[in-house]
Amino acid sequence: MIADQLPALQIVIPMLAAPLCVLVKRSNACWAIALVANVLVVINAFALLHQVRTDGVIRYALGGWAAPTGIEYYVDTMNAIMLLLVSFISCVTLVFAYTSVKKTVVTGKHYLFYAAWMLCLTGLLGISITGDAFNVFVFLEISSLATYMLLAFGSDRRALTASFRYLIMGSVGASFILIGIGFLYAATGALNMVDLAQRIPDAESQRAVLVAFSFLTIGLMIKAAVFPLHGWLANAYQHAPIAVTAFLAGTATKVSLYVLLRFFFSIFGPNYSFGAMLLNVVLLPAAIVGFLLLSLVAIFQTDLRRMLAYSSVAQIGYIVAAFCLATQSGLTAGIVHIINHGIIKTALFMSVGCIIYRVGHAHIGSLDNLMKKMPLTVTAFIISGLGLIGVPLTVGFISKFSLIGASLERGWWMVGALVLVSSLFAIVYVGRVVEIMVFRSSRTDTPEPTGMREAPMSMLVPMYVLIGISLWFGISGSTTLSVASEAAAALLGGYQ
Amino acid sequence: MKLYRRQRHRVLQIVTKLIIPFVLLFALYVQFHGDYGPGGGFQAGVIFASAFVLHGLIFGLQRTRQVITPSMLRVLMALGVLIYLGTGIVSMLLGGNLLDYDFLAHDPKHGQHWGIFAVELGVGVTVTAVMISLFYSFASKR
Numbered sequence: 208m209i210a211d212q213l214p215a216l217q218i219v220i221p222m223l224a225a226p227l228c229v230l231v232k233r234s235n236a237c238w239a240i241a242l243v244a245n246v247l248v249v250i251n252a253f254a255l256l257h258q259v260r261t262d263g264v265i266r267y268a269l270g271g272w273a274a275p276t277g278i279e280y281y282v283d284t285m286n287a288i289m290l291l292l293v294s295f296i297s298c299v300t301l302v303f304a305y306t307s308v309k310k311t312v313v314t315g316k317h318y319l320f321y322a323a324w325m326l327c328l329t330g331l332l333g334i335s336i337t338g339d340a341f342n343v344f345v346f347l348e349i350s351s352l353a354t355y356m357l358l359a360f361g362s363d364r365r366a367l368t369a370s371f372r373y374l375i376m377g378s379v380g381a382s383f384i385l386i387g388i389g390f391l392y393a394a395t396g397a398l399n400m401v402d403l404a405q406r407i408p409d410a411e412s413q414r415a416v417l418v419a420f421s422f423l424t425i426g427l428m429i430k431a432a433v434f435p436l437h438g439w440l441a442n443a444y445q446h447a448p449i450a451v452t453a454f455l456a457g458t459a460t461k462v463s464l465y466v467l468l469r470f471f472f473s474i475f476g477p478n479y480s481f482g483a484m485l486l487n488v489v490l491l492p493a494a495i496v497g498f499l500l501l502s503l504v505a506i507f508q509t510d511l512r513r514m515l516a517y518s519s520v521a522q523i524g525y526i527v528a529a530f531c532l533a534t535q536s537g538l539t540a541g542i543v544h545i546i547n548h549g550i551i552k553t554a555l556f557m558s559v560g561c562i563i564y565r566v567g568h569a570h571i572g573s574l575d576n577l578m579k580k581m582p583l584t585v586t587a588f589i590i591s592g593l594g595l596i597g598v599p600l601t602v603g604f605i606s607k608f609s610l611i612g613a614s615l616e617r618g619w620w621m622v623g624a625l626v627l628v629s630s631l632f633a634i635v636y637v638g639r640v641v642e643i644m645v646f647r648s649s650r651t652d653t654p655e656p657t658g659m660r661e662a663p664m665s666m667l668v669p670m671y672v673l674i675g676i677s678l679w680f681g682i683s684g685s686t687t688l689s690v691a692s693e694a695a696a697a698l699l700g701g702y703q
Numbered sequence: 704m705k706l707y708r709r710q711r712h713r714v715l716q717i718v719t720k721l722i723i724p725f726v727l728l729f730a731l732y733v734q735f736h737g738d739y740g741p742g743g744g745f746q747a748g749v750i751f752a753s754a755f756v757l758h759g760l761i762f763g764l765q766r767t768r769q770v771i772t773p774s775m776l777r778v779l780m781a782l783g784v785l786i787y788l789g790t791g792i793v794s795m796l797l798g799g800n801l802l803d804y805d806f807l808a809h810d811p812k813h814g815q816h817w818g819i820f821a822v823e824l825g826v827g828v829t830v831t832a833v834m835i836s837l838f839y840s841f842a843s844k845r
Contacts, residue, residue, distance in 0.1 A: 212800070223785075225784070270800065
């Protein structure tokens with residue numbers, strides 16, 4: 208019986224944890240509730256992925272109302288990957304958060320923090336699992352509202368303005384998505400994704416579908432922080448509590464990219480999105496300029512978090528460029544990079560979190576000789592930094608190799624070449640930080656700060672778990688590649 | 704006749720005291736009539752909260768805060784969500800899908816009735832609490 212209820216439990220468990228946190232109110236107890244819920248959700252997502260890969264697509268009718276009438280949860284390999292990624296990253300960062308939140312968030316508000324975290328997780332999982340276009344918007348709002356709250360918990364006062372800026376941008380994005388869904392509903396009379404995919408070919412000539420498509424594209428580009436619309440991201444990542452940044456960097460933009468995939472490939476179909484709509488004339492240049500320009504911008508940042516934030520936008524550029532190829536291998540590369548980048552970037556932000564926990568800031572110039580004081584943290588930063596560059600034996604290599612391979616296969620060798628160029632930039636921005644941390648000796652005139660020790664175990668362990676996984680995926684790339692290519696095949700094949 | 708400061712709005716205060724029970728009653732009517740006619744948890748919640756808003760406007764925020772404290776509101780907010788989710792979980796335990804009310808009673812029709820009743824109650828509780836705390840946070844100087 209419980210096997211049939213897995214899709215519902217995926218959402219119900221974190222959603223139940225949120226009000227329980229508010230009722231319990233004790234900081235440690237709330238953390239424990241959130242963690243237990245999160246562990247259950249990870250197990251659940253794992254079971255779902257297994258179930259989908261053995262038995263095929265799962266369709267779960269909420270309230271017993273069958274698909275076109277009611278809301279349904281639709282789980283195929285792509286969703287299951289996203290569910291596992293989001294819940295796992297949330298779980299690891301939640302363990303990490305325990306210590307760092309105690310330092311940054313006011314004690315009386317911890318329960319609200321964890322409740323918001325659980326709501327954000329609910330929203331992100333909901334977006335990934337649902338098979339109903341309007342339901343996507345509802346969960347998007349749940350996750351966004353919780354995100355604004357989480358961002359505003361930052362100890363820095365600028366966290367409030369960053370959160371407000373994201374609120375404005377995020378609301379614009381969300382309303383664009385809503386308008387898009389509204390137009391789709393007007394044109395086809397359907398909200399269920401499978402139903403929409405069947406009806407759109409007949410309604411394709413209508414202008415409403417075109418308008419819906421444009422609104423959805425722009426709205427999702429804002430949410431996913433694709434190049435020209437990434438303005439909110441850097442401030443938000445810099446000023447939020449670092450555990451939140453680590454959580455969001457690995458999940459929030461990735462989930463929006465998933466929605467982008469779902470709409471472009473499953474609902475509109477690649478022929479409409481990338482053929483008739485000439486999306487690759489709009490999206491591909493944006494992606495390419497994005498990864499080149501923002502890798503360059505990242506070189507000149509003075510704050511470690513800001514540097515990583517810009518690098519995130521650049522990585523999103525790779526993923527979108529991979530989607531634009533609209534081939535089996537291109538999509539596989541994109542999906543693999545969603546997974547890989549989620550893992551590496553979370554690990555990187557965690558190491559920055561450790562640095563901030565001990566040093567108190569993340570100003571790159573004054574992190575000299577950190578290797579002597581915090582060897583484990585710096586090692587973690589270097590390993591995941593190498594992953595970001597794409598050195599062989601790391602996950603970054605797998606994704607860049609498959610991306611370049613896919614672009615050559617499509618005949619767009621220029622894209623592959625530009626990816627290599629931006630990897631050179633990545634070497635510079637990661638290398639510069641590593642150089643300062645490892646090789647530059649401390650200035651003698653500054654007094655040695657007291658209490659400079661290695662970060663606590665509760666922060667190191669989750670970080671090294673992620674790094675272990677990233678190394679495993681990097682060495683045996685076939686694990687992720689095979690799952691991703693299954694997902695890509697399902698997306699290109701459309702709904703059955 | 705000289706009026707003390709607290710007596711200045713005597714008429715308004717007495718009329719308010721008379722009106723509030725009816726507002727609350729009407730809210731309950733809208734709440735529990737929702738499954739037969741227009742109404743439901745959202746509307747009822749707002750009407751129920753409006754009684755407290757009126758109380759706050761006439762008697763001052765201090766006294767309303769004593770009637771229903773902010774920490775109580777937080778409990779109510781969470782409780783409403785739990786009632787809603789609890790209904791869904793009960794329906795799952797009874798063998799249906801999430802929020803499948805058919806399983807809540809022997810007769811599916813009654814099940815639907817009970818289900819929507821419980822869910823709307825949850826919505827009503829949460830909306831009331833959220834509305835009142837919105838009023839508190841905008842009205843207070845902190």
